[in-house]
Structures are given as structure tokens and as C-alpha cells.
Amino acid sequence: MLYSTIELIMEGRLARLTMNRPDSMNAMDDTMMGELADAFESLSSNDEVQVLIINGAGRTFSAGGDIKKMIDPNAPMDIEKVMINVSRLAKALYELPQITIAAIHGSAAGLGFSLALGCDVIIAEENSKLAMNFIGIGLVPDGAGHFFLKERIGVPQAKQLIWSGEVMRAETAKEKGLIDQIVPDGSVSQASDALAQQFLSAPIAAMLASKKILHEQKIGELENVLRMESEQQVAMRKTKDHLEGINAFVGKRKPAFVGE
Incomplete structure (x- = not known):
């Protein structure tokens, strides 16, 4: 299949998926999603x-959702259609019968961080x-961000991270249990390649069987989270705080939220 915003390359038992919108810091528009x-x-x-292995072209992994496309008057993103694809990609990622490695450089923010958190190993x-950092534009995490955070660090820490929108260096993220290797x-390219080869030299069929056992029992919960994220994201897109958040982001100023 030909893609315009990503590259998917097969190398025998190893595949590489590269988000390929480097001029936009691999921000995810509706096409990429x-x-x-x-x-x-x-x-x-x-x-x-x-x-x-999942990585990003250019100078960063992914800046998250494409905020400029959200307010593009000529081709605005249809949030309900967008959320269908966001849910599709998160569920399909979690159900993959492969070991998934996120190879992060530069930044992984918003939906880009949700995508990374959905991988089995994060470097x-x-x-x-x-x-x-969805909170900065008055939105809730999507791409199963709630689910993946809860799986990694539990509900109390997940809430604090979501509410604060904290921007973390790798060392802080590792201390919190959000990434696996610095x-x-x-x-990061060499490190992810080395880890992939380590997995391919192991009894990987048994490892994948364990992944299947651990993940399949969680599918119902994941589907419920994705449904709720979609409903709430559609609702949040209509709030005054969201409009203020994205206008402040584009205008490079501090937002003035009003709780509506």
C-alpha cells in the first residue's frame, strides 16, 4: 500500500514505520491518522x-495532533471522523501480533506520546x-492516552500527568515509569535496531504469546476508553477553553481559560 504521510518498510521479520511529515514535526493531520x-x-x-520499530522523520518523533489543521478555515478537520481513525490506530496498535518499539528523538507530545505509550518498549x-499536553489546548488525551497511562503508571499518577500537562525530559519520564530506556x-536508531535484533534472536514466539495473553483480556476496557475519549473530545472541541487554547498556541501567547 502506498502512503503519503508515513513509510512502512519490511525487512524480513522486522518492519519499520516512519511518520513522515518532517516539515510539520510529524504532527498528525487527518491523513496521517x-x-x-x-x-x-x-x-x-x-x-x-x-x-x-516506530520512529519519526526529521528532527522529532511527533509533535502530536496538527493544531494548525484544527483551525484551518479552508479544510477544517472533522473531529468525529478524526476520532474514528484515532480510535482505529490505537486499538490496532495495542492488538498488534508484533513486539513494538517506539524510538523517540526530539519530542513526543499529545497524540504522539499516546502512540509511543501504546508500544511495548519505549526508547x-x-x-x-x-x-x-492536551490540557494546554483544553482537550482530553486521545489515542487511548488514558488507557496507556493507566497501564504504565496507575490512575493517581495518570491524573496528575494529564492535569498538569508536564513537559518531561527523558530522565524524569523514566523515573515515572513512562519510558524504558534512555x-x-x-x-536512538542504533539502539532500537539493536533491541530489535535482540528480540529476533530470542524465543520470540513465546514472548508474543505472552503479549497476546496479557493484552487480550484488556481489549474490552480499551474499547470503552476509546469510546469515552471520542465522546469527550468531540464535546471539548466545542468549549470556549479549547478555542482559547488553540488560538493562544498559534498566537504564541499564554491562554486565559474561563472553565467553559
Whole structure:
């Protein structure tokens, strides 16, 4: 399948998926969200590939959702259609029959961080910035951000992180249990390749069987979270605080929220 915003390359038992909008810091527009969902769904029936590395082209992993597209008067994003693809990609990612590795450099923010958190292993360069920063534009996490955070750090810490929108360096994120490995800047590609080869040299069929056992019992909860995220995100897009948040972001000023 040909894609315009991502690249999916097969190398025998290893696949590489690259988010490829470098001029936009790999911000996810509606096209990329749909292509990510399509790619993950295509891998769900691929019996040959056993490891998937996900990375970003250019200077960052992903800045998250494309905020400028949200307010583009010429081609505004249809939030209800967008949320369908966001839910598709998150569910398909979680159900993948491969070991998934997120290779982060630069930043992973918003939906980009949700995507990374949905992977089995997260490697980040030491000066990466990581943030579940939906709150800054008056939105709730999507892409199963609530589910993935709860799985990694539990409900109390997940709430604090969501509410604060804290921007973290890799060291802080690792201390919180949000990422698995820190590597020097410029080395995440080599580190993710080395880890992939380590997995491919192990009894990976047994490892994938354990992943299936652990994940399948959670599918119902994941689907419920995705449904609620979609409903609440559609509602939040209509609030005064969201409009203020995105206008402040584009205008590079501090937002003045009113709680409405």
C-alpha cells in the first residue's frame, strides 16, 4: 500500500514505520491518522513480521495532533471522523501480533506520546521532551492516552500527568515509569535496531504469546476508553477553553481559560 504521510518498510521479520511529515514535526493531520490506522491493521494479519520499530522523520518523533489543521478555515478537520481513525490506530496498535518499539528523538507530545505509550518498549534520547499536553489546548488525551497511562503508571499518577500537562525530559519520564530506556542523543536508531535484533534472536514466539495473553483480556476496557475519549473530545472541541487554547498556541501567547 502506498502512503503519503508515513513509510512502512519490511525487512524480513522486522518492519519499520516512519511518520513522515518532517516539515510539520510529524504532527498528525487527518491523513496521517488514517494511514497509521491502515498500516497497523495491515500488520495485524502479517505472520512474517515479528518486530515493529516506530520512529519519526526529521528532527522529532511527533509533535502530536496538527493544531494548525484544527483551525484551518479552508479544510477544517472533522473531529468525529478524526476520532474514528484515532480510535482505529490505537486499538490496532495495542492488538498488534508484533513486539513494538517506539524510538523517540526530539519530542513526543499529545497524540504522539499516546502512540509511543501504546508500544511495548519505549526508547528515548536523553534530551527528548515528552508530554501528555492536551490540557494546554483544553482537550482530553486521545489515542487511548488514558488507557496507556493507566497501564504504565496507575490512575493517581495518570491524573496528575494529564492535569498538569508536564513537559518531561527523558530522565524524569523514566523515573515515572513512562519510558524504558534512555540513550544518548543521536543514537536512538542504533539502539532500537539493536533491541530489535535482540528480540529476533530470542524465543520470540513465546514472548508474543505472552503479549497476546496479557493484552487480550484488556481489549474490552480499551474499547470503552476509546469510546469515552471520542465522546469527550468531540464535546471539548466545542468549549470556549479549547478555542482559547488553540488560538493562544498559534498566537504564541499564554491562554486565559474561563472553565467553559
